Amino acid sequence: MAQTPDPSAPPKTYTYLIYHKLAPGLTLQDALAVEREWKVINQAAVDEGALIGWHMMVKQMSSNVNPEYDYVSCIVSPVMALRGASPAAMTKIYGDSVQTRMANLQKRDRQVAPVVKFEVWENLDVQLGTGFVPGKTPLVVVDFMKLRDPQTDWPKAMAGLKTMGAAQVAGGQLAGWGFSGLIVPNGTEKGYSFAMFRPVGNLNALAGVAEPKNLDEQKQRAKMFETVRQEVFRFEMFTLRPGVGK
Numbered sequence: 001m002a003q004t005p006d007p008s009a010p011p012k013t014y015t016y017l018i019y020h021k022l023a024p025g026l027t028l029q030d031a032l033a034v035e036r037e038w039k040v041i042n043q044a045a046v047d048e049g050a051l052i053g054w055h056m057m058v059k060q061m062s063s064n065v066n067p068e069y070d071y072v073s074c075i076v077s078p079v080m081a082l083r084g085a086s087p088a089a090m091t092k093i094y095g096d097s098v099q100t101r102m103a104n105l106q107k108r109d110r111q112v113a114p115v116v117k118f119e120v121w122e123n124l125d126v127q128l129g130t131g132f133v134p135g136k137t138p139l140v141v142v143d144f145m146k147l148r149d150p151q152t153d154w155p156k157a158m159a160g161l162k163t164m165g166a167a168q169v170a171g172g173q174l175a176g177w178g179f180s181g182l183i184v185p186n187g188t189e190k191g192y193s194f195a196m197f198r199p200v201g202n203l204n205a206l207a208g209v210a211e212p213k214n215l216d217e218q219k220q221r222a223k224m225f226e227t228v229r230q231e232v233f234r235f236e237m238f239t240l241r242p243g244v245g246k
Contacts, residue, residue: 013052014080015121015180019069020113028058028236031071031113035237037105040093042075043239044085051083052076055134055238062231069116072233080120080183121180121195125162128176129169132199134235137175140199141206141232144192145225154194157224161196164218175199192228203232 022031035056042054058071075082085093094101134140147154158179165177176199186193200206 011078013123013126014077014183015123016075016077016082017117017119017121018073018075018115019117019119020071020073021068021116022070022113023111026112028070032236034105034108034112035073038073038109039237039239041085041090044089044093045083046239047242048086048089049078050085051239052078053239053241056236057140057233058236060139060232060234063229064231070113071236076123080122119185120183122183123178123180124158125165126176126178127162127166127169128199129172129174132176133240134199134238137199137201138235139202139232140197140235141203141230142198143196143227144229144231145194145196145227146192147194148224148226152224154224157221160220164221165198173205175201194225199235 020031022028039054039056042051045051046053053076055074056071057074059069077083084090087098090098090102161179162177165174165179168174169177176197178197180195180197182190182193182195198206
């Protein structure tokens with residue numbers, strides 16, 4: 001028998017992570033010209049409600065010694081599909097040469113920083129502080145995790161993490177907290193199936209997260225989840241939702 005949807009449950013959202021590796025001899029400055037153009041296009045899609053947001057995250061630190069990519073384009077969507085700006089919006093940006101300009105942009109994208117990995121995540125819970133804007137909290141710490149025991153009741157485990165995250169956001173220790181599950185491509189060889197992200201103004205903020213009152217929750221998380229990889233990114237550029245300031 002089908003279950004009746006819970007009307008109080010937050011709507012599902014999805015995050016597309018597009019990993020880029022700079023071509024030999026090129027630098028981040030070369031990629032910025034391409035990504036600025038994508039920002040304009042994605043901002044139009046955000047303005048129309050087709051997307052929730054887009055941001056470019058540059059890798060600052062990683063527990064992985066293999067530098068498999070340099071930055072990530074992150075697209076947040078209200079549906080499990082990538083929807084772009086309308087034809088009218090694209091015409092406003094490029095005039096009567098939309099197809100030619102888009103083909104040129106995609107070509108430059110492949111030449112400057114080819115895509116080396118692509119993932120789709122379901123956002124299981126997201127909590128952002130009042131007035132959250134990536135520019136005000138330039139760093140985001142991402143823990144890529146897996147269950148220590150595949151039989152663990154992870155929705156129940158997530159409830160404890162959510163409580164801890166909400167308290168840290170409310171107390172100003174974190175600018176936000178989120179927990180996502182990998183949808184595709186998913187397999188044991190990837191090593192992780194979940195991700196927890198924490199935007200912060202600086203890494204000193206994580207010292208507050210380690211306060212004694214949070215240790216029990218952290219121990220509980222460590223018992224259920226193994227952190228396969230931790231990475232620190234910098235928000236390089238981003239779109240803004242209508243009505244949100246910089």
